[in-house]
Amino acid sequence: PVAVAAGIGLVVQALAAVLLFGTGGAADPSPFMVGWAGGALLRMMAVVATGLWLTRSEAVPEAAALLSLVTFLFVLTLIEPLFLKTVE
Numbered sequence: 302p303v304a305v306a307a308g309i310g311l312v313v314q315a316l317a318a319v320l321l322f323g324t325g326g327a328a329d330p331s332p333f334m335v336g337w338a339g340g341a342l343l344r345m346m347a348v349v350a351t352g353l354w355l356t357r358s359e360a361v362p363e364a365a366a367l368l369s370l371v372t373f374l375f376v377l378t379l380i381e382p383l384f385l386k387t388v389e
Contacts, residue, residue: 302366306351310373313347316340318384344374 317340321333351370355363 302361303369305361306366306369307373309347309351310370310377313344313374314377317343318381321381322384344378348374 320339320343321336348367348371352363352367355361355366
């Protein structure tokens with residue numbers, strides 16, 4: 302379940318980074334905030350969609366996979382500002 306959650310988390314975080322860094326970075330605050338909010342919405346939708354998928358399929362244990370996914374997304378979101386400094 303952890304490997305599945307890690308794969309989903311990395312794909313979602315990569316898409317969120319494209320949203321964030323594709324807006325021009327932190328130099329222009331308005332598009333940056335739109336990209337940041339879009340990434341947050343994308344992460345929330347990914348958790349809901351993964352939860353729905355896991356409840357309908359018996360692929361992996363639901364609780365472990367969802368907890369792992371949320372943890373991965375949280376940690377990746379926390380280290381995101383380190384990448385913003387390198388882009389500027």
